[in-house]
Amino acid sequence: MSELTVTVDGTTVAVPAGATALDAARAAGRWVPTLCFDARQAPFGACRACLVGVEGAANPLPACTTRCREGMAIDTEDPAARRVAHAVVELVLSELPRAPAPDTELAQVAQRLGVGAPRWPGETHAPADPDVRHPYLAFQHELCISCGRCVRACDELQGTFALTATGRGFHANVAAGLDEGFRASACVACGACADTCPTDAITEVSLLP
Amino acid sequence: MSRNLVELVRRHHALAAPSALDVLKEAVEQRGEVTDEDRREAARRSGLPEAAVYGVSTFYDDLLQPRGARHVRVCTGTACFAATGGAHVEELRAATGLELGERAADGSTSLAETVCLGFCHSAPALRVTGSELDVVDAGPGAVARVLADACVAAAEPDWSSTLPEPVLTRPGDWSGLRRVLEEEISPEALLEAVTAAEIRGRGGAGFPAGVKWGFARAAAGEQKFIVANGDEGDPGSYIDKYLMERNPALLLEGMALAGYAVGAAHGFVLVRSEYPRSKPALEAAAEAARAAGWLGERFDVTIVEGAGSYVVGEETALLACLEGLRGTVSARPPFPAQEGLYGRPTVVNNVETLCNVPFVAARGADAYRALSPDSDTAGSKLVCFNERFARPGVYEVPFGVSMRWLCEQLAGGLRDGRSIKGVQIGGPLGGILPAERLDAAFDFDALAAEGCMLGHGGILAFDDATSMRDVARHLLRFGAHESCGKCFPCRIGLRRAHAMFAGEQPVSRERLEQLLETLELGSLCAHGGGMPAPIRSLLRWWPDELGLSA
Numbered sequence: 001m002s003e004l005t006v007t008v009d010g011t012t013v014a015v016p017a018g019a020t021a022l023d024a025a026r027a028a029g030r031w032v033p034t035l036c037f038d039a040r041q042a043p044f045g046a047c048r049a050c051l052v053g054v055e056g057a058a059n060p061l062p063a064c065t066t067r068c069r070e071g072m073a074i075d076t077e078d079p080a081a082r083r084v085a086h087a088v089v090e091l092v093l094s095e096l097p098r099a100p101a102p103d104t105e106l107a108q109v110a111q112r113l114g115v116g117a118p119r120w121p122g123e124t125h126a127p128a129d130p131d132v133r134h135p136y137l138a139f140q141h142e143l144c145i146s147c148g149r150c151v152r153a154c155d156e157l158q159g160t161f162a163l164t165a166t167g168r169g170f171h172a173n174v175a176a177g178l179d180e181g182f183r184a185s186a187c188v189a190c191g192a193c194a195d196t197c198p199t200d201a202i203t204e205v206s207l208l209p
Numbered sequence: 210m211s212r213n214l215v216e217l218v219r220r221h222h223a224l225a226a227p228s229a230l231d232v233l234k235e236a237v238e239q240r241g242e243v244t245d246e247d248r249r250e251a252a253r254r255s256g257l258p259e260a261a262v263y264g265v266s267t268f269y270d271d272l273l274q275p276r277g278a279r280h281v282r283v284c285t286g287t288a289c290f291a292a293t294g295g296a297h298v299e300e301l302r303a304a305t306g307l308e309l310g311e312r313a314a315d316g317s318t319s320l321a322e323t324v325c326l327g328f329c330h331s332a333p334a335l336r337v338t339g340s341e342l343d344v345v346d347a348g349p350g351a352v353a354r355v356l357a358d359a360c361v362a363a364a365e366p367d368w369s370s371t372l373p374e375p376v377l378t379r380p381g382d383w384s385g386l387r388r389v390l391e392e393e394i395s396p397e398a399l400l401e402a403v404t405a406a407e408i409r410g411r412g413g414a415g416f417p418a419g420v421k422w423g424f425a426r427a428a429a430g431e432q433k434f435i436v437a438n439g440d441e442g443d444p445g446s447y448i449d450k451y452l453m454e455r456n457p458a459l460l461l462e463g464m465a466l467a468g469y470a471v472g473a474a475h476g477f478v479l480v481r482s483e484y485p486r487s488k489p490a491l492e493a494a495a496e497a498a499r500a501a502g503w504l505g506e507r508f509d510v511t512i513v514e515g516a517g518s519y520v521v522g523e524e525t526a527l528l529a530c531l532e533g534l535r536g537t538v539s540a541r542p543p544f545p546a547q548e549g550l551y552g553r554p555t556v557v558n559n560v561e562t563l564c565n566v567p568f569v570a571a572r573g574a575d576a577y578r579a580l581s582p583d584s585d586t587a588g589s590k591l592v593c594f595n596e597r598f599a600r601p602g603v604y605e606v607p608f609g610v611s612m613r614w615l616c617e618q619l620a621g622g623l624r625d626g627r628s629i630k631g632v633q634i635g636g637p638l639g640g641i642l643p644a645e646r647l648d649a650a651f652d653f654d655a656l657a658a659e660g661c662m663l664g665h666g667g668i669l670a671f672d673d674a675t676s677m678r679d680v681a682r683h684l685l686r687f688g689a690h691e692s693c694g695k696c697f698p699c700r701i702g703l704r705r706a707h708a709m710f711a712g713e714q715p716v717s718r719e720r721l722e723q724l725l726e727t728l729e730l731g732s733l734c735a736h737g738g739g740m741p742a743p744i745r746s747l748l749r750w751w752p753d754e755l756g757l758s759a
Contacts, residue, residue, distance in 0.1 A: 048731040049697075067542065087731070091727070092701065095701055120702075122708045146695075152211070155211050156211075161261060164258075164261050168268050168693060169691070169703075170701060170704040171694070172694030175264070178248055178262075179263055
């Protein structure tokens with residue numbers, strides 16, 4: 001396979017043809033915040049936390065869906081990109097009725113970016129009791145940030161298609177089957193959705209707080 | 210978009226299965242709502258997994274609004290807002306006792322919001338449907354007539370051309386395709402002519418059509434598609450409505466020529482469900498074209514109706530809607546020219562863009578480029594005006610004329626002695642030009658220099674009585690409602706931006722601008738990326754009206 005040479009924050013790295021800017025940043029050992037990305041799944045480009053500066057581009061570009069070109073220069077700490085990433089994580093936290101657990105990916109990304117009190121507070125998802133109709137898997141819909149990782153895990157990794165994105169705009173969320181819980185859906189309890197969820201909106205019943 | 214679902218849909222489509230969206234639409238038409246039994250039936254007939262069908266059923270406005278025996282859809286588009294300030298919606302709510310999206314307990318009446326019905330020349334507009342009834346009433350008194358059960362079908366807008374030789378308002382006569390076939394012009398030569406003609410996309414982005422066609426032609430694969438984007442969702446615009454309903458043969462000819470140049474044997478038109486007359490008009494024109502031998506074995510078309518979503522006008526969301534899936538935006542690459550409808554190379558062009566092609570085929574690139582003598586932009590453009598103007602309607606104009614000439618001479622200025630406060634050009638993602646800047650030229654670059662855009666060509670005046678804070682609130686409410694929910698900045702950011710203007714509280718200019726930057730730089734598509742443009746105009750020209758704090 002042919003290789004491309006790119007630089008990330010001044011460090012030169014070789015990446016295979018077809019690699020993304022995120023692949024290159026990770027190959028160079030640089031951190032780029034991500035929320036909707038899971039290396040086992042096709043890039044989705046939804047969260048926009050992974051913006052990076054690219055030499056010659058007028059505006060920051062999403063690292064996960066931007067393919068590397070020979071000689072491309074990537075700046076993972078581009079000030080505008082970081083401002084947007086910070087704002088995105090702040091917005092996401094502002095839609096949750098309670099803070100995500102400290103061990104979740106979202107909480108860790110927020111901590112690393114130093115995200116504090118929301119500048120744009122407002123309506124949150126409605127708090128609800130966890131949906132524990134399934135013996136192993138639980139929904140906490142109010143923690144869903146619509147990153148699509150669970151839906152793609154069920155589609156791309158498990159091939160079961162038991163999950164879907166639901167709603168539109170601010171009211172987007174996820175559901176199993178016809179939204180009657182995991183048990184009444186095609187779910188085979190593989191756990192791939194709970195494994196990838198960055199907020200514990202889907203988690204194991206035994207791990208519920 | 211899930212490649213697995215798209216492949217699943219492709220295989221079922223090849224076996225003539227209906228799309229899940231078609232089955233769900235049918236259920237709403239027949240029973241006024243979607244039930245779980247309808248969803249299971251849609252899954253069975255379309256081959257989509259039940260969960261995916263559930264996702265579709267919770268996405269589109271048409272599937273979410275319950276319908277009574279008499280279903281009243283009130284237009285909350287920007288032209289209707291500019292006409293009444295929203296009073297027509299309040300009047301309906303008060304008189305029916307129903308909220309938007311609510312059906313009376315006895316099932317007699319239901320009220321729903323729609324954006325927009327394309328009767329912007331005669332606002333406010335309402336559509337009433339029931340057994341053997343489907344009428345759009347518009348203009349002064351429309352609400353009272355609808356409430357009295359005495360609605361009257363509104364007149365369609367007038368249209369005319371200011372060009373010595375019309376291109377887009379000339380009835381389609383298949384002369385372009387006739388010439389190509391009779392003179393045995395090769396697909397390569399036609400593509401070359403379209404590229405040389407420099408037809409820029411008329412849907413908003415202005416991308417050169419010839420370049421797009423070239424990508425699709427060069428893409429690997431036997432099966433390719435032409436898709437006409439007839440989801441003219443921009444409130445205030447009724448240009449594609451005019452083309453699809455009153456000049457449908459011109460569009461079909463443009464699609465057939467695109468198919469010939471690109472190597473595609475089939476095309477689809479995605480029309481908005483808000484334009485109920487468009488699909489029948491296009492189907493009748495297609496039937497006539499088949500009878501005359503213009504459509505058929507070489508190239509044929511299918512007309513598909515959407516289900517209520519503004520963002521479906523974005524090309525990847527449009528393809529998802531055609532496949533009967535949730536109309537959400539997908540990151541590019543892959544571009545539709547490589548991997549589009551059913552995963553096949555696809556040209557997605559706006560309706561008006563395709564309507565330019567027959568002239569180029571019949572008369573050549575040089576004649577086309579000469580149509581706008583005062584501009585470097587080739588071809589002509591359709592514009593339309595809202596009912597605040599004295600002579601609203603659809604006009605074919607050259608590029609490069611001044612906005613002042615368009616607004617004051619062509620459309621006659623505002624009626625009832627009103628004066629223009631500002632005009633929003635090219636839809637809700639376009640900037641607002643204040644009256645004192647009307648000398649700007651109507652052209653891509655000149656309008657961009659004013660923080661505006663040509664967009665799709667709708668010209669919508671706000672008169673001197675308009676509160677610009679209300680305009681901000683109106684536009685951001687629309688933006689938040691129509692966000693597809695895919696990317697985080699748009700999904701949450703537009704909601705927050707609307708909340709900042711929702712009440713009467715002061716708006717922190719600093720926080721607003723930080724939010725606008727997040728939307729502009731972070732959004733996945735032009736919806737979230739473009740909604741800040743009119744807000745930037747308001748901040749620039751009418752800051753004192755917005756109730757700003759530091």
